[in-house]
Amino acid sequence: xxxxxxxxxxxxxxxxxxxxxxxxxxxxxxxxxxxxxxxxxxxxxxxxxxxxxxxxxxxxxxxxxxxxxxxxxxxxxxxxxxxxxxxxxxxxxxxxxxxxxxxxxxxxxxxxxxxxxxxxxxxxxxxxxxxxxxxxxxxxxxxxxxxxxxxxxxxxxxxxxxxxxxxxxxxxxxxxxxxxxxxxxxxxxxxxxxxxxxxxxxxxxxxxxxxxxxxxxxxxxxxxxxxxxxxxxxxxxxxxxxxxxxxxxxxxxxxxxxxxxxxxxxxxxxxxxxxxxxx
Numbered sequence: 474x475x476x477x478x479x480x481x482x483x484x485x486x487x488x489x490x491x492x493x494x495x496x497x498x499x500x501x502x503x504x505x506x507x508x509x510x511x512x513x514x515x516x517x518x519x520x521x522x523x524x525x526x527x528x529x530x531x532x533x534x535x536x537x538x539x540x541x542x543x544x545x546x547x548x549x550x551x552x553x554x555x556x557x558x559x560x561x562x563x564x565x566x567x568x569x570x571x572x573x574x575x576x577x578x579x580x581x582x583x584x585x586x587x588x589x590x591x592x593x594x595x596x597x598x599x600x601x602x603x604x605x606x607x608x609x610x611x612x613x614x615x616x617x618x619x620x621x622x623x624x625x626x627x628x629x630x631x632x633x634x635x636x637x638x639x640x641x642x643x644x645x646x647x648x649x650x651x652x653x654x655x656x657x658x659x660x661x662x663x664x665x666x667x668x669x670x671x672x673x674x675x676x677x678x679x680x681x682x683x684x685x686x687x688x689x690x691x692x693x694x695x696x697x698x699x700x701x702x703x704x705x706x707x708x709x710x711x712x713x714x715x716x717x718x719x720x721x722x723x724x725x726x727x728x729x730x731x732x733x734x735x736x737x738x739x740x741x742x743x744x745x746x747x748x749x750x751x752x
Contacts, residue, residue, distance in 0.1 A: 506583075515696050517694075523564050524730050533557045539666055540598075568689070573706070575684075580681050589607055591606070593613055594618060595617045595641055597619065604708065607660075607676050608651075612649060612650055615641065621643055623667065624639070629657050630659040698720055709738055715727060
């Protein structure tokens with residue numbers, strides 16, 4: 474038994490080493506992307522907004538989860554009545570929406586594509602950041618700053634497959650590989666001990682991407698002239714696609730609008746009221 478466990482750790486270590494090496498060698502061989510000097514690149518700049526009222530927070534009674542008294546200390550999520558309220562939408566007064574991935578599809582050559590390592594943190598019974606950008610066969614770091622145990626479970630969102638389980642002992646940290654199935658791009662991380670702790674990631678295959686800021690704004694630069702499909706993705710929405718033409722040394726405005734009434738969560742995450750009924 475001890476030999477099997479030891480062999481498992483050795484294999485995981487080798488996998489992490491290989492994943493790190495992929496970030497530094499043969500980008501074109503691994504991802505089908507070539508780095509070239511872009512002298513006449515254009516810029517895409519714009520904004521992502523939410524139409525309609527911000528969806529209501531989801532409510533989780535802490536009685537269902539371990540270490541409830543510790544989690545309740547976080548006043549950002551605790552309602553003071555024994556519940557955690559999770560609001561997954563950060564929207565500015567004018568509708569600008571944060572944490573939307575905007576990614577140009579199918580770019581095969583262009584500016585340098587540097588390694589991406591998503592830095593995830595468990596702090597006060599929350600995962601940060603809410604949305605990360607990653608690369609398939611890359612890595613992410615996971616740090617638990619809490620004095621309690623968490624258990625990060627990484628799911629391939631499109632199919633619900635469990636990709637990886639990362640037990641997070643108190644005040645621990647580690648680096649772990651990400652391996653999606655072919656053509657899959659989305660993961661969801663859920664704490665196996667605290668269901669309300671969730672974070673998401675989107676995998677890109679070229680450097681032309683952005684994550685919207687607190688006002689919903691984004692900019693993507695040094696894009697070679699041509700026609701492109703650009704996708705805007707955010708958890709709980711169907712992606713939006715736009716076809717654009719980028720001109721040499723030009724700036725192309727691009728706007729996306731999500732409709733709050735179309736928010737859709739996986740069936741296992743839906744809740745009409747509380748998870749436990751009050752009598």
